[in-house]
Amino acid sequence: MRPPLVLSISASDPLGASGLAADLKTLTALGVYGAGVTTMIAVGSTQGVRSLHRLEGDVVGAQLDAVLADVRPDATKIGALGGAAAATEVSRRVREHRAELGTLVLDAVMVDLDGTALITAEGAAVLAAELVPQVDVLVANTLEAGQLLGRAPATDAEGLREHALALRELGPRSVLVTGARLGGADAVDVLVHPGGTDVLRSARVDSAHTRGAGATLTAAIAAQYARVEEFGRTGQDDQVGSEGTQDDDITIIASAREFLASTMIDAQTWELSRTPGTGHGPLNHLITLSAG
Ligand SMILES: Nc1ncnc2c1ncn2[C@@H]1O[C@H](COP(=O)(O)OP(=O)(O)O)[C@@H](O)[C@H]1O
Numbered sequence: 001m002r003p004p005l006v007l008s009i010s011a012s013d014p015l016g017a018s019g020l021a022a023d024l025k026t027l028t029a030l031g032v033y034g035a036g037v038t039t040m041i042a043v044g045s046t047q048g049v050r051s052l053h054r055l056e057g058d059v060v061g062a063q064l065d066a067v068l069a070d071v072r073p074d075a076t077k078i079g080a081l082g083g084a085a086a087a088t089e090v091s092r093r094v095r096e097h098r099a100e101l102g103t104l105v106l107d108a109v110m111v112d113l114d115g116t117a118l119i120t121a122e123g124a125a126v127l128a129a130e131l132v133p134q135v136d137v138l139v140a141n142t143l144e145a146g147q148l149l150g151r152a153p154a155t156d157a158e159g160l161r162e163h164a165l166a167l168r169e170l171g172p173r174s175v176l177v178t179g180a181r182l183g184g185a186d187a188v189d190v191l192v193h194p195g196g197t198d199v200l201r202s203a204r205v206d207s208a209h210t211r212g213a214g215a216t217l218t219a220a221i222a223a224q225y226a227r228v229e230e231f232g233r234t235g236q237d238d239q240v241g242s243e244g245t246q247d248d249d250i251t252i253i254a255s256a257r258e259f260l261a262s263t264m265i266d267a268q269t270w271e272l273s274r275t276p277g278t279g280h281g282p283l284n285h286l287i288t289l290s291a292g
């Protein structure tokens with residue numbers, strides 16, 4: 001027996017709100033073993049990122065080599081890379097091990113919710129040219145989608161759809177462009193997948209605790225793919241083949257969005273910071289463990 005396993009390749013933050021910490025908590029909450037490769041330390045807090053410390057490319061490469069020589073992920077999530085060194089090492093390992101990474105989910109992390117750039121221009125270029133074409137599922141917010149396409153960010157749902165369609169032309173099987181930054185009563189995301197285009201809406205949660213939403217969503221997506229893979233492996237669900245089905249993307253992404261909403265609603269009343277009422281706090285990733 002082996003548990004469903006997701007490899008997260010992400011940055012670390014000391015608050016544990018985003019990046020690797022958010023990923024590992026989300027994976028734990030969803031019953032999936034999480035392995036983690038660190039790309040960068042993003043020093044920050046509820047008040048935002050103070051400084052970025054990118055790991056040398058060979059340190060990122062060595063972590064990838066060690067973990068991939070040892071375990072076979074059911075799904076892999078790529079998050080913040082920080083710069084060209086990590087992006088190049090990750091792209092190379094993805095090319096070499098593509099068939100052994102399970103479903104590959106890319107959170108195209110470029111800008112955080114405070115507007116801080118989390119990747120250099122050179123890193124973003126490697127991400128766009130080398131990684132985007134190789135992934136199964138690409139998730140980008142409006143700024144990231146615009147940057148990947150060299151266009152102005154979308155300003156409405158139709159723009160989200162156009163950008164998702166254009167990004168899918170670059171190679172991913174499915175593309176989710178998240179539109180929370182557009183405002184409005186609902187958080188609207190657009191998914192373009194093999195079955196068509198879907199507008200996914202959920203009630204906007206009015207909360208100061210939204211840091212790490214994209215990280216949490218993409219970790220939850222990877223977790224659901226890993227669980228589907230495990231069902232296929234253990235024969236627990238004969239409807240799901242080991243390669244999944246074309247309808248999996250919409251079902252899995254909708255379910256990951258529901259998980260995200262529950263983490264956001266539960267953290268709404270948290271008072272975590274020494275300076276309440278300022279900044280952006282984390283979600284309650286462990287909602288499934290605390291629910292009575
Ligand atoms: N206030 C909110 N209420 C409900 N959903 C939200 C809210 N903010 C973000 N989301 C959802 O969180 C996910 C991540 O979106 P977004 O914040 O755009 O990404 P990122 O964290 O990468 O910038 C999306 O599904 C988005 O709709």
Ligand SMILES: Cc1ncc(COP(=O)(O)OP(=O)(O)O)c(N)n1
Pocket residue numbers: 010011012013018019020042079080107109111112113114118210211212213214215216
């Ligand atoms: C260390 C670290 N990794 C990733 C991010 C970006 O996370 P994301 O959820 O995409 O966006 P925010 O909601 O956190 O802006 C990050 N901020 N830090």
